[in-house]
Amino acid sequence: MITFWRVFKSGFRNTFRHAWLSTAATAIMAVTLLIMTFFAFSIYFVQSQLKEVQQKIDLTLFISDDAKDEEIKALQAKVLTTSGVTTVEFVSKLDALKRLENSSKEGSKLAKSASEIGNPLPASLEVKLAVIDDIGAINKTIRGYPEGAIITETSYDSSDDNRKGVIENIIRISNAVTRVGGVLSAVFLIIALLIIFNTVRMAIYTRREEIEIMKLVGATKWFVRGPFIIEGSMYGVFGATIAVMALVPLSRVINQFLVEKLNAGATVGYFSSNFMLIFLAIYGLGIIIGALSSWLAISRHLKL
Amino acid sequence: MILLDRVTVIYPNKTVALSGASLHIQPKEFVTIVGASGAGKSTLIRLLIKEEDPTSGKIIVGSIDYDTIDKANIPHLRRKIGVVFQDFKLLPNLTVYENVAFALEVSGVKSSDIKRAVPKILQLVGLSEKAHHYPTEISGGEKQRTAIARALVRNPKILIADEPTGNLDPKNSWDIIELLLKINRFGTTVVLTTHNKDIVNALKKRVITISRGRVVKDEKVGKYSI
Incomplete structure (x- = not known):
């Protein structure tokens, strides 16, 4: 427990130590999370519309x-x-x-x-x-x-x-949104992974002396690795915070548009009633992306 | 106890760093290892802290056979062996106190125990006054004493000093050697490597001479002879 707290503290401190690198990692994380949220929303919206039309x-x-x-x-x-x-x-x-x-x-x-x-x-x-x-x-x-x-x-x-034609059209749109959303999300996911991977690699490089000393004085593998994982996760937390902060005003505008122009009350209702869950999902996703790319960087570049 | 039995180290580029080196160091001994650059001293030390593995031969330190120790236990092994280097290897963004405390922090020692242990050891090496200075604010001798404090704070059975006086002037060098002797009197095995002829000759302790990867001389009260 003591060790975990020390590892956490050290990871937290390191994030702020190289602020510029952290900024880039955080920004790309926020963009990625926003894009993924946007497409998740779109896919859900189109599919719920499809269901509604099919029922009608x-x-x-x-x-x-x-x-x-x-x-x-x-x-x-x-x-x-x-x-x-x-x-x-x-x-x-x-x-x-x-x-x-x-x-x-x-x-x-x-x-x-x-x-x-x-x-x-x-x-x-x-x-x-x-x-x-x-x-x-x-x-x-x-x-x-x-x-x-x-x-x-x-x-x-x-x-x-031609009703069948209408439905086929909606299915086509739904598939297109899913495909475009999937590809774009994947592309940004990869970019985010790479940037954080590089950020952590740089951090490992700049702290190689410190790492050597830690090993010499008998730090366990996790005591050396832990701070980097924490650092990666921090980018996830910061990125998610920015994404959520952008999402709140953005969702208001989109909600208004959807309710007024497209009569999409059901989707909007789903999103506003599950806001907490969506926020948690964004944070969870951010932390997973951050920790994962950190982990990749560590296993490639931190020889213990 | 440190035991090396016919240890050979050959690097991938075919350089032979040690060839069949054997030596036996008793507990509480003070041993100086001398040898020209490239003779194999540094390899020997890297073997002892298991930063490197021998190509062949056996190494036993304390009761630990280096062949059978698993990777996860290497950190625990290193905690039992204090090491001091020529270039000090202090963390520049930590104070003297924090550098010493760091060695305990990585071993999961409780904060209250750290607060008790560090001032004691700083007093032993004579750095109580400089506890809150950063490495850049103290002299070379003081840096080396900080490194020794860090190596000692966990009460190791063995202290390895790899050219600890290499970057120091004669006065500071002698201070360090006297500190090592004092530590040895308290019961810690000290393994010292050095190039300093005066120090070796004045010590009148056991000297092991290494040349081209072999132990060529091992005298109870030795002299520097290369």
Whole structure:
């Protein structure tokens, strides 16, 4: 314990002893951590958007106003047995009106006028699919059922856009973000490792006399190595602090943009409710990068 | 006890530093090793602190056989052997006191024990007044006494002094030699290497002469003869 404390103190002191080298190492660490955080955020964002869109684009069957309850029930049961369908939910005319009312300001105005003319909104069955690709085939199957006679229209019939194309686009974007993020993060990770590696190598070189003396007076391997590992970890701690300090105002701006322009409440919510965890992850990552590159430098250049 | 049995050291470039050197030093002895530059003195000392391994032959110090000691125990071995060098090897950014305390810190000695031990040893080498000076602020003789204090603070059984007077004027040299004799009287084995003829002749102690990697002379009361 005494030894650990002495090693820690010495590592801490050494970090400040060559301030210029430490500055470069800290700066690159901060940039790397920021980039990695940014891409982690982007990947999470795109993927959560993808999930949301996939859920939105399931199949809706609009029911004729003349349909009887038993007919609707029969259709619901039949659709549920169709392979590829996970759930079928009934939305009555009244539910549809309420939804419209709650959807937005304009929606509530529309709902008001709709109710005045006797609620023209149709009742519907909302079908969730296991795999979105099957939407065309499933639509066709359902339309072929005898119970399907009460269906006036489906969301698939009325869609003029190519839903599959939209989803494929999102998947493409998601993959691209993941790939670019991964490559950039890896590149900066390597740069950070190299710079810290060199910083520690320089530190080993400038302190070679001290190291020799430590060995002569009987310092154990870890007493000599420890301070360098601590030093590397310090770059991680300082870099993470800078990254976090930059992230707080930055995330506010990004949050605003996402909420206003992209309606991405879920992602933003996830990030703000897990801020502590994210900070800890950034610090953890910084310390790991620092300690690892220090360790590499020691095992290459510190012959004990 | 130090025992070297037919020790040979051949470097990768085929230089023979020691060839079949054998010597036996009893506990509490004061031994001077003399030899021209390149005779193998420094190699001998590096072997004793296990900075180097012999190509062949056996080395036993105390009860430790150097062939069987594992790497992790080398620091512990070095703590039992005090070493002093011609160029002092003090840490320039630490004071006299801190340099001596450093040897205890690396061995995991408690701070309270360090505070007790260091002033005592500084008094023994006569440096109490200079405890808080940095190496650049003291004389060569004082630097060497600091190095001796650092070597002694852990109560080693053996003190190796590798040309400790090489950088000192005659007056300071004699102060150091007298300090080594005093340490030897307290029961520490002292192994001294030197080029200083006057010192060797005045000491009237055992002298081992090394030439071209061999022990060529070993006299109970020896003289400098190269």
